[in-house]
Amino acid sequence: MKLxxxxxxxxxxxxxxxxxxxxxxxxxxxxxxxxxxxxNFNKPRDIDDKGVQLISRGIASEDYLTKVFTEMEVKCESQxxxxxxxxxxxxxxxxxxxxxxDRIIEVKHPSRTFxxxxxxxxxxxxxxxxxxxxxxxxxxxxxxxxxTQLVFTPSQKRWxxxxxxxxxxxxxLYK
Numbered sequence: 001m002k003l004x005x006x007x008x009x010x011x012x013x014x015x016x017x018x019x020x021x022x023x024x025x026x027x028x029x030x031x032x033x034x035x036x037x038x039x040n041f042n043k044p045r046d047i048d049d050k051g052v053q054l055i056s057r058g059i060a061s062e063d064y065l066t067k068v069f070t071e072m073e074v075k076c077e078s079q080x081x082x083x084x085x086x087x088x089x090x091x092x093x094x095x096x097x098x099x100x101x102d103r104i105i106e107v108k109h110p111s112r113t114f115x116x117x118x119x120x121x122x123x124x125x126x127x128x129x130x131x132x133x134x135x136x137x138x139x140x141x142x143x144x145x146x147x148t149q150l151v152f153t154p155s156q157k158r159w160x161x162x163x164x165x166x167x168x169x170x171x172x173l174y175k
Contacts, residue, residue: 004049011052018042020174021089023166025127028092029120032165038173050111057109061141062097065107069098076100082131086163090170094131102135104128106152109141117150125152126159 018041023031030036047055066078080099084092098105106125117125117138125136129152136152 007056008047008049008052011055012045012047021170022083022091022093023170025092025094025124028123028127028162028166031169032123032161038169041173054109054111057141058107061109061145062107064145065098076105084127084131086166090166092127092131092162092166094127096128096132099132099134104132104134104136106136106138107141108138113140113142113148114150117152122152122155122158123162126154126162129154130159 027036062078068074069076069078077099078097079095081093081095084094086092096104097107106121106128108121121138125138128134128136136154138150138152140148140150142148
């Protein structure tokens with residue numbers, strides 16, 4: 001098997017079946033903006049080659065930072081997860097890259113750099129903030145291995161939109 005195909009198969013594997021009423025923070029933006037709909041929510045998604053490359057870079061960066069933090073004895077938890085109850089039968093899963101006692105770090109390795117956190121990351125960060133009530137930072141990794149820290153600003157309006165859209169989406173999905 002060719003390595004690129006193996007990596008694509010790894011990224012595209014479906015090892016987490018959908019659970020009724022359980023939504024991931026990483027899919028919030030697409031749900032709220034109508035890119036994920038009740039019609040296509042349960043369809044298997046196939047990530048294209050560019051997406052596979054970006055996801056692979058992100059995984060590699062997170063793994064490297066986990067190794068650095070572990071070997072340098074920095075106290076933090078990797079892949080911490082907390083579930084937020086939105087309403088009866090609807091939960092939102094906030095799975096973090098790194099949880100420190102006083103902050104949350106979300107690692108991104110985008111194809112281009114940003115001077116502020118793009119909207120498609122803000123919805124995910126909002127869920128993190130609401131789950132842990134800690135400041136959230138996005139660490140944007142660029143080559144060769146440079147980290148730019150972007151500060152997330154929570155928004156009550158965004159949080160209300162997330163809850164409203166999830167409830168509406170859920171009702172349409174399971175009616």
